[in-house]
Amino acid sequence: MVTAPGVRESLFLRACRRESVERTPVWFMRQAGRYMAEYRALRQNYTLLQLCRTPDLATEVTLQPVRRIDVDAAILFSDLLIPLEPMGIPFDFIKGEGPAIERPIRSAADIDAVKVVDPRDALGYTFAAIRQIKGELGGRIPLIGFAGAPFTLASYAIEGGHSNNFALTKSLMYGDPAAWHRFADKLATVVGDYLVAQIDAGADVVQVFDSWVGALNENDYREFALPHTRKIFETIGGRAPTIHFGVASGSILHVMREAGGDVLGADWRIPLDDAWGRIGYDRGIQGNLDPTLLLGPRDRLLSAAADVLARAANRPGHIFNLGHGILPMTPVENVQAVARYVREHSAR
Ligand code: CP3
Numbered sequence: 001m002v003t004a005p006g007v008r009e010s011l012f013l014r015a016c017r018r019e020s021v022e023r024t025p026v027w028f029m030r031q032a033g034r035y036m037a038e039y040r041a042l043r044q045n046y047t048l049l050q051l052c053r054t055p056d057l058a059t060e061v062t063l064q065p066v067r068r069i070d071v072d073a074a075i076l077f078s079d080l081l082i083p084l085e086p087m088g089i090p091f092d093f094i095k096g097e098g099p100a101i102e103r104p105i106r107s108a109a110d111i112d113a114v115k116v117v118d119p120r121d122a123l124g125y126t127f128a129a130i131r132q133i134k135g136e137l138g139g140r141i142p143l144i145g146f147a148g149a150p151f152t153l154a155s156y157a158i159e160g161g162h163s164n165n166f167a168l169t170k171s172l173m174y175g176d177p178a179a180w181h182r183f184a185d186k187l188a189t190v191v192g193d194y195l196v197a198q199i200d201a202g203a204d205v206v207q208v209f210d211s212w213v214g215a216l217n218e219n220d221y222r223e224f225a226l227p228h229t230r231k232i233f234e235t236i237g238g239r240a241p242t243i244h245f246g247v248a249s250g251s252i253l254h255v256m257r258e259a260g261g262d263v264l265g266a267d268w269r270i271p272l273d274d275a276w277g278r279i280g281y282d283r284g285i286q287g288n289l290d291p292t293l294l295l296g297p298r299d300r301l302l303s304a305a306a307d308v309l310a311r312a313a314n315r316p317g318h319i320f321n322l323g324h325g326i327l328p329m330t331p332v333e334n335v336q337a338v339a340r341y342v343r344e345h346s347a348r
Pocket of ligand 1: 028029030031032033034043048075076077078079080081093097098099146162209211325
């Protein structure tokens with residue numbers, strides 16, 4: 001699918017290409033979700049996985065924030081773990097606990113049983129949703145597709161759910177590097193193909209979430225994560241602009257850059273100007289307001305947004321966002337207020 005000319009010249013895509021813009025584009029990670037009453041209402045009737053796997057529902061949820069908040073991009077409603085199931089790693093979401101992998105990956109034999117599938121066969125509902133969302137957006141704003149990077153996906157598959165220290169993941173990585181690399185390569189193959197298929201279905205930009213990669217130091221990132229994440233960006237091969245995001249990744253941003261990404265995401269632990277200096281001004285940056293500030297008070301929230309804009313200093317290539325996703329208890333009005341603030345205070 002060819003990106004409509006209007007979308008190509010949108011603020012968001014121009015910022016991804018580090019072209020000059022009239023004002024800074026803004027969107028929010030997890031802009032769809034439980035902080036919105038209309039999302040909670042749908043969740044009364046459907047599970048999270050039903051929302052992800054039913055194109056009509058995924059389309060509706062993707063558009064909910066677009067109707068309420070002045071965002072410059074929509075993001076596909078899906079979840080990071082979606083590709084694991086066809087690879088033979090089924091999971092569910094448990095209320096109040098998050099993801100739960102049915103049979104966590106713990107051994108070389110488990111890894112050898114993981115299937116490298118063609119996402120075009122296995123995940124057709126995602127591409128159907130993308131086509132439907134693109135139709136509904138009618139070229140007004142671009143659509144972001146996404147997937148997880150190998151380290152973050154592997155950590156869920158190995159830990160079985162959320163982890164604070166990634167002990168099982170690192171034990172496998174250090175204890176059997178060859179098996180780790182086979183697993184990460186399988187994930188990179190599927191994720192690379194999945195993102196290309198999302199672009200073919202109409203995604204204008206894709207974001208690679210390596211949310212938990214901040215658990216690695218630079219040497220371990222280079223050895224265990226970088227080659228696999230790089231393979232994903234090489235597979236995408238410039239078909240669409242790319243965003244590469246991690247949490248608590250300030251100390252490895254300069255190496256994540258080597259793996260790929262036209263735009264690198266930064267969280268709030270590092271000032272935006274420091275982060276951009278580490279990344280280099282030949283790449284864009286996305287971020288980096290602390291999502292907790294959205295809980296209030298309003299004056300502190302807006303002065304923090306002003307600080308992010310000041311540190312970006314109107315350089316081409318800044319996309320305003322949070323340092324991580326919107327929290328469930330966030331008042332919608334505060335999200336609306338930040339979007340409005342960025343629109344009004346970033347005019348060039
Ligand atoms: O609006 C958007 O940003 C798109 C939707 C989106 C979801 N998950 C929906 C979702 C995106 C981009 C994701 C990515 C995702 N999923 C990541 C990477 C981004 C990040 O937050 O670091 C990760 C690590 C996951 C895995 C995941 N999914 C976890 C850990 C959880 C539970 C945590 C929680 O907030 O409860 C989920 C569930 C999930 N995925 C929800 C949503 C809206 C929770 C809502 C629900 O239960 O209805």
